[in-house]
Amino acid sequence: MRLISLVLTAALALALSACATAPRNPIATWVPSENFDVRRPVVIVLHFTEQDSVQQSLDTLRSQNSGGRVSSHYLIGDDGHIYQLVSDRDRAWHAGAGRWGTITDLNSASIGIEIDNDGREPYTEAQVTALLKLLDDLTTRLRIPKSQVIGHSDLAPTRKVDPGPHFPWKRLSDAGYGRWPQRALSDPPPGFDGWMAMAMLGYSPIDRAAVLRAFRMHFRGRDDGAELVPELDAEDLRILHALTQSQ
Amino acid sequence: MGGLLLAGCASIPAGQRSALAEWKPSPNHGVRRPSIIVLHYTVEDTLEGSREILSDADRKHPVSSHYLLDRDGRLLQLVPDHLAAWHAGAGRWGTIRDLNQASIGIEIVNTGSEPFPDAQIDALIALLADLCARHDIPRSQVIGHADLAPGRKIDPGKFFPWKKLADAGFGLWPQGEPVDPPPGFDPWMALRAVGYPVDNPRAALQSFRLHFRGIDDGDRGTDRPDANIEQQNAQALPTLEPEDLRILYALTRN
Numbered sequence: 407m408r409l410i411s412l413v414l415t416a417a418l419a420l421a422l423s424a425c426a427t428a429p430r431n432p433i434a435t436w437v438p439s440e441n442f443d444v445r446r447p448v449v450i451v452l453h454f455t456e457q458d459s460v461q462q463s464l465d466t467l468r469s470q471n472s473g474g475r476v477s478s479h480y481l482i483g484d485d486g487h488i489y490q491l492v493s494d495r496d497r498a499w500h501a502g503a504g505r506w507g508t509i510t511d512l513n514s515a516s517i518g519i520e521i522d523n524d525g526r527e528p529y530t531e532a533q534v535t536a537l538l539k540l541l542d543d544l545t546t547r548l549r550i551p552k553s554q555v556i557g558h559s560d561l562a563p564t565r566k567v568d569p570g571p572h573f574p575w576k577r578l579s580d581a582g583y584g585r586w587p588q589r590a591l592s593d594p595p596p597g598f599d600g601w602m603a604m605a606m607l608g609y610s611p612i613d614r615a616a617v618l619r620a621f622r623m624h625f626r627g628r629d630d631g632a633e634l635v636p637e638l639d640a641e642d643l644r645i646l647h648a649l650t651q652s653q
Numbered sequence: 654m655g656g657l658l659l660a661g662c663a664s665i666p667a668g669q670r671s672a673l674a675e676w677k678p679s680p681n682h683g684v685r686r687p688s689i690i691v692l693h694y695t696v697e698d699t700l701e702g703s704r705e706i707l708s709d710a711d712r713k714h715p716v717s718s719h720y721l722l723d724r725d726g727r728l729l730q731l732v733p734d735h736l737a738a739w740h741a742g743a744g745r746w747g748t749i750r751d752l753n754q755a756s757i758g759i760e761i762v763n764t765g766s767e768p769f770p771d772a773q774i775d776a777l778i779a780l781l782a783d784l785c786a787r788h789d790i791p792r793s794q795v796i797g798h799a800d801l802a803p804g805r806k807i808d809p810g811k812f813f814p815w816k817k818l819a820d821a822g823f824g825l826w827p828q829g830e831p832v833d834p835p836p837g838f839d840p841w842m843a844l845r846a847v848g849y850p851v852d853n854p855r856a857a858l859q860s861f862r863l864h865f866r867g868i869d870d871g872d873r874g875t876d877r878p879d880a881n882i883e884q885q886n887a888q889a890l891p892t893l894e895p896e897d898l899r900i901l902y903a904l905t906r907n
Binding site: 429430431433434435436437438439440441442443444445446447448449464467468475476477480481487488489490491492493494495496497498499506507508509510511514515536539540543544547548549551554596597598599602603605606608650 | 669670671672673674675676677678679680681682683684685686687688689704707708709710715716717720727728729730731732733734735736737738739746747748749750751753754755779780783789790791794836837838839842843845846848905
């Protein structure tokens, strides 16, 4: 026992000295305050793996790939089994370049959840049930507002289409997660600016066709492809108007 | 304290895990970084007095900031950049609902009723350049405490030189010649698109004018914001002035 305690103490001292110097800024005088916490994530990002098996995804997310190292905090198999690969307090590498409103570094601000799905099939019942349990756990433990759940394509519409048009956003919303129109849809008043509403929700205005495709996958369950005409139709406007009615 | 210090260090395995999940650790991860910078004034008149407040763990509501900047440009660091300091409190800015988690907080020694000396602003700009470069933070991501907490906070106040920061490339500022927006332009949606919470419309407008016009509605008497959200009446949206509209229109087209 005594030896273990000594070894532990030595390891702790080593770890402390290893990281105690790094975070200080050389242009400032260091006068430490004890009033701080570890940074917590403020949003949850959902992905599909676009792979054939959970084992294949476990390998990809835990190794050095030819395409660069990637990871996520969680991976949910099609049987509903949940794996955790990265601690909640750490920054996993799942989001890549993109932004969601004022959040400009999604990896730093988020929890990433990969769902075992090849991108062409419906999500399994066991998987969605497990996801809802995990969202309940994360939003409770990490105090993330339940509305703060988005898809990878929402933050990176020009690059990504996951979790895709098969993802049951309405069901998540029924359980209290994510954004969804909270009242019966009605036509917005004249002059309603749908693209400004898009920006207000969080969509980056860089590429309207890509944004509209991501929006329709999320809120209308349809993929109009990369060549769609970037014009909002009456249903888009009704949904956007309803979404702007809640904070 | 030891546990908290250690928790900030990526090499220590004892982290946050879900009881619902099987642990299959991946080496592919790093440390969470800040993605926005929040500016405050201290109210407190001196560097030492401010430092004591920001280091006092025994207050009913302990507070802190990452940096504290004196009038002559002297800079103190109180909390490492990769940890969350306690400076923002309740509020939101666009999609960020918990500013402490995502931000660096800078307290600037100023009572709120005096201009900021050049030496202080020059040092602030040097610090912003350092932070944005090291943490890869877009230079537009610099806001005031009043922006995220309208009705509750007014710092860094009407004397803060946002235009000078914008000239150095930091923060939000209207680009190009200001023009009147087209008919149907919805300034309240524009305020939300910029990032302002508009639960309390008068307070949101006060924060906007402090930032972009150097005007404090609190000084104008009639437009004093009411901090009690429940008492706000949606019918009684305050009227925006033409200059407010031009600035907002320009900001949403940036």
